[in-house]
Amino acid sequence: MPEANPEAKNDTKDKTGPSGNGSSKAGSTCILMRGVGKHFGKTRVLEKIDLDIKTGEFCVFVGPSGCGKSTLLRLIAGLESVSSGDLSIDGQRMNDVEPSKRGIAMVFQSYALYPHMTVYKNLAFGLKLGQVEQGEADRRIREAARMLQIEQLLDRLPKQLSGGQRQRVAIGRAITRQPKIFLFDEPLSNLDAALRVSMRSELSRLHKQLKTTMVYVTHDQVEAMTMADRIVILNAGHVEQFGPPLEVYHRPRTVFAAGFLGSPKMNFMRGDITEVGGDSVTVKLTGGGNVKAAVKPDGAKVGDTVTVGFRPEHLKITAGDKGGLTATVQLVEDLGDHSIMHLDRDAVEGRVLAKVEKVPATEGQTVSFEIPAAECHVFDAKGMALARRD
């Protein structure tokens, strides 16, 4: 499978590829951000962003609306200017460099295809501007078209294409430029659910094929979890956590990160620390009952107010009372392969959700439950997680 790697073809007249392209090896830092901030007038959109995205990795920026993920992507692209801090690509400072000279290609949410040009011309536009020689350009276009299975669409106009086809053309336009970095700005948001699932796997396949660095913005955590090598969770302009999806899922560092990933959301309950051990902490919950968490205390003291978190799938309904955790079953939602139980604890903190395969109790019944120490998270008053034992 031919790779769209800048090193593969050596074309001296090619201005679409970046300069000095032989230096980036997989594993080395591709995009480096140090103290990057962005403000529009008085509004601060991003603050003190420190990230290093490795060459060849698929990095996903995820977060709620308004968190600044799109802005961060556009900073990398050069469509917005960096207000403070440094942005480097392959070791070169890029703050003042034009977008087209950064070795980057971008796929927009609305595809942004040129409406008056055929698919072929859309794919060729950037190449012509970069003065890629005719034969080479044609080769790249057909190669990309083949990769994305849009060869039969080359003579059509964008308005004659379906949403999914337009998306492929947009991706194809990026591929032909043979960039160092691909940027995706919520590319699947405008597609219907079924198409989204198939496009997701296609993009992952594409990444494996091309082995190029990809930065992907989405608000959909499923896309983040399934596609990313590492994810960046952004909230209100700063980074909550940066790491591989499963690590962020199982070892969230902040309340926000914990609550963002996972559906249904993680359950949170407040309480005070009653015991501090070498590798565990016991918390008395405000709503009644005690839990023990397998976390390193790390400066936490008895009497500290903390937030305890546990995922719905880790809640175990028990036969007898263990640790004083009880609740009344308010509602059971059956989804076929699993059910969601809505448990009420005297309306103290809102509902606790449990995700079970078989429902052991009916609505109206009172149940006891426990949370395994290994699946129990503790967050201090500032929302920071106490480090896990393992």
Next chain:
Amino acid sequence: MTGKVAARKGLFYLLVIAIIFYTLFPFYYAILSSLKTGTELFSVDYFPVTWNLGNYVSVFRDNPFATNIWNSVLVSFSTVALSLFLGLTAAFALARIKFRGRSLLLLTILGVSMFPQVAVLSGMFQMIRSLGLYNHLPGLVLAYMIFTLPFTVWVLTTFMRELPKELEEAAIMDGASSWTILTRVFMPLMWPALVTTGLLAFIAAWNEFLFALTFTLTNDERTVPVGIALMSGASTHEIPWGNIMAASVMVTLPLVVLVLIFQRRIVSGLTAGAVKG
């Protein structure tokens, strides 16, 4: 009840007929008169009695009318070309780039359309003379910019504002310069606005009288409006109405056809300017 409704409808259609009659009669009568020659003109007729095309021949023979038409064609097309070029480049800056003083600039440009022509007459006369353009058609084209630019810039800016930002950004990522974006990406998408402003500019240039009268001296540089206004007959006291009517019809017919074909565009262009103002 139906009697009342019928009466109202009858009145309505009577009104419609009255409007058509009022708007079209003068032109109809001009055509009528242009088909009469000599003494036939001295009698008043409501319907064509003869179909004499003599006037259409003599108007070219007795006057430099062909030259007038050719000059008007040259000037009008050049005016359109220049207005669109200047308007497009200016609109790009005004519509797509934020800079200080942008709205003030736009308002000032619009304000120029309020200038009385006489207020700039002497100054422009001097300027045209010093540029060596007196009694030359390019001088007229330049002068006409004073009334084509304001609405051209306004309409094109309004239209260009509506183009999606992501399209421009995609072009930037593709490495397009601002000029490339304007010509290869935006312009093809703007052709309705280009047609509208082009038409309005054409009609304005074709129609213009005061500057054409003041800035040309010899017959071979005169345009149609001036040519018609100055048409004189065989003797000094005789006004060649037949010729004048023939000239009028010839000059008006293509314009009317143009306007009828493009009436939607023209109407939207005119009202857009006024309503937004």
Next chain:
Amino acid sequence: MADRLTASRVRSAWLFLTPMLVVLALVAAWPLVRTIWLSFTDANLLSMEKAKFVGLENFKGEYGLLHDKLWWTSVKNTLWFTFFTVTIETVLGMTVALVLNKEFPGRGLIRAAVLVPWAIPTVVSAKMWSWMLNDQFGILNHIGVQLGLLHAPLAWTADPDLLMASVVMVDVWKTTPFMALLILAGLQMLPKECYEAAQVDGVHPVKVFFKVTLPLIRPALMVAIIFRALDAIRIFDLIYVLTGTREPSMTMSVYARQQLIEFQQVGYGSAASTLLFFIVALLTVLYIVIGRVKLGGD
């Protein structure tokens, strides 16, 4: 601290603006300034280099504008002309707009027909109407006499008492379409529910017009009226071609041009032009200010 990327964009903006601005400066800014400057001199068309600065002589002086009866006549004429044409055109234009607003077979044709007077060059219109108003062979006199409205043919474009009427007549014919279109645009933006409600209530159409339609289109109507008024104050072509420089129909523009070109009094003519310019500018500013205030108050 402006970053380099934004700064270069702003630079390119001014680069793109330059051609248009240069031309506009050449044909609008410079000539206007020159005209205002000349109005303070005694420049003469044949010997422009010998112009001397004379201050406000052209305005206040013994032979200045303010003492020139002809100037004041042309001011009066201009105001009367504006008043009559705008009023008549608004009423007629409103009628036509109301008709065009209704759906009926052949509406497209009517709209096209209505555009014809606007499309015809002003000079041609003037000539066409000159011919129709001709005192000997004109069809209007003919009809008037035949119908008994006139005792004898009238010299529409020659008789001093009729000149103003003639120019108003022709301008109304030519410009009503424009007014009609502007008003129509305003009418078409109105919500249909008002009319339907009135219809259900059985309100007489005339009452609907005055109580519902008129108040609702007032903003659009005001815009159209101001536009027309500003155009009417500046008018030249029609007057000049139809009635030449005859006094009873002379407007300020015609007066100014006569002074400039015919009498070669460049200084004096420029003074007249300058006054006209400031009158128009004042009205424009007034309109914007009042418009803003109204919008703010609404």
